[in-house]
Amino acid sequence: MKKTLLPLLLAALMLAHGTAGAWGFFGHRTITQVAVYELPASMQAFYYRHMAELVRLSTAPDERRNTDPTEAPKHFIDIDHYSEDNPFGRMPRQYDKAAEKFSADTLQKYGTVPWVILETKNKLTEAFKQRDTINIVKYSAELSHYMGDAFVPLHTTINYDGQLTDQKGLHSLWESQLPERFINDYKLVGEPAKYVKDPLAAVWGVIQESYGFVGETFDRASKIEKVMKPDVRFTFSHRYGKTSRRYSDAFADEYEKAVGGMVNFRLKGAPTMISSLWLTAWQDGGRPNLNELMHQGKPTKEEKEKLTNELAAWKRNSLSQDQMLLAQQKEKKVEVADEIKAAKESGATRKAAAADDDDDDAPAPVIDKLKVKSKGPAGTEKIKQKSDAPN
Numbered sequence: 001m002k003k004t005l006l007p008l009l010l011a012a013l014m015l016a017h018g019t020a021g022a023w024g025f026f027g028h029r030t031i032t033q034v035a036v037y038e039l040p041a042s043m044q045a046f047y048y049r050h051m052a053e054l055v056r057l058s059t060a061p062d063e064r065r066n067t068d069p070t071e072a073p074k075h076f077i078d079i080d081h082y083s084e085d086n087p088f089g090r091m092p093r094q095y096d097k098a099a100e101k102f103s104a105d106t107l108q109k110y111g112t113v114p115w116v117i118l119e120t121k122n123k124l125t126e127a128f129k130q131r132d133t134i135n136i137v138k139y140s141a142e143l144s145h146y147m148g149d150a151f152v153p154l155h156t157t158i159n160y161d162g163q164l165t166d167q168k169g170l171h172s173l174w175e176s177q178l179p180e181r182f183i184n185d186y187k188l189v190g191e192p193a194k195y196v197k198d199p200l201a202a203v204w205g206v207i208q209e210s211y212g213f214v215g216e217t218f219d220r221a222s223k224i225e226k227v228m229k230p231d232v233r234f235t236f237s238h239r240y241g242k243t244s245r246r247y248s249d250a251f252a253d254e255y256e257k258a259v260g261g262m263v264n265f266r267l268k269g270a271p272t273m274i275s276s277l278w279l280t281a282w283q284d285g286g287r288p289n290l291n292e293l294m295h296q297g298k299p300t301k302e303e304k305e306k307l308t309n310e311l312a313a314w315k316r317n318s319l320s321q322d323q324m325l326l327a328q329q330k331e332k333k334v335e336v337a338d339e340i341k342a343a344k345e346s347g348a349t350r351k352a353a354a355a356d357d358d359d360d361d362a363p364a365p366v367i368d369k370l371k372v373k374s375k376g377p378a379g380t381e382k383i384k385q386k387s388d389a390p391n
């Protein structure tokens with residue numbers, strides 16, 4: 001498909017953008033859980049006490065997309081809309097300057113994730129200042145969500161689902177199907193949290209790095225497409241009178257060999273950044289004593305032991321094998337009846353929406369022509385070599 005087709009397809013694209021999720025629920029929940037393990041002791045007991053809530057609320061922004069029309073653009077930025085050659089050179093980092101240059105409407109259309117992350121971080125800082133436990137949990141979870149989204153390469157491009165290059169379905173293949181299928185092979189141990197001096201610059205750094213992976217995300221799928229026939233490549237399902245297509249497990253297995261290292265790299269990088277932003281908000285919020293905010297008292301002996309076991313399993317990369325990954329468990333840990341009800345309702349809404357269009361969790365295809373030079377930090381090169389290996 002020619003690049004010249006891109007503008008023609010933009011309108012259709014904009015309409016569809018809301019349907020592509022990020023990381024899937026599995027990825028967001030896993031990222032949030034691991035982020036808690038990377039916190040310093042001064043914060044960890046509090047976050048661990050609220051682990052189940054944090055993990056569950058980390059998908060709330062995606063659940064809202066069904067009911068809140070302003071929600072969708074908060075999860076991505078189609079940076080290549082602004083320039084294919086040098087988008088990061090053209091885009092001012094500050095929202096006000098960006099809006100002045102491109103108009104607020106345009107930013108709204110092509111996504112606002114970097115600024116939403118900052119806004120959420122500031123809300124979290126304020127919650128720490130107020131010693132507001134409910135909002136600390138709420139905004140920590142939401143910060144985890146939006147920051148997690150920024151780690152997904154397909155959240156930085158107008159060809160976010162491969163729809164412009166006949167690779168529709170690549171989005172959920174990359175961020176849902178692969179992590180769910182290969183979690184046992186992925187390493188989840190990242191760096192401990194540290195204070196982020198310039199959060200906006202750090203967030204833009206993550207987005208730029210994500211964008212650096214876009215070219216490979218499509219190219220490697222194209223390579224497999226050349227040797228795998230369409231009837232093997234896709235699984236078709238029919239429901240509500242509509243036929244939908246997703247990438248097959250056979251394709252996922254080949255794609256994992258090609259990009260699994262990259263998916264793992266992003267899945268592992270996100271918790272480090274998220275716990276670092278939590279730490280930053282806490283420090284900026286005056287470093288309140290979080291143990292005093294634990295209403296049911298200090299951590300119990302049982303709680304401490306449980307955390308120690310989980311940390312050990314995380315360090316040896318066996319959280320999933322040891323059945324300790326919350327994303328793989330039923331929501332049995334939700335204590336409050338209202339919360340259970342809310343979770344059920346949001347589940348129902350999601351189902352209805354999925355039936356409406358592509359399932360958020362169903363895999364999506366890839367892009368080919370929007371090649372991007374990778375200029376990411378050292379990790380970018382590392383991961384490339386890693387994902388080159390299986391070839």
Ligand SMILES: [Zn+2]
Nearest residue numbers: 022062075149
């Ligand atoms: Zn999202």
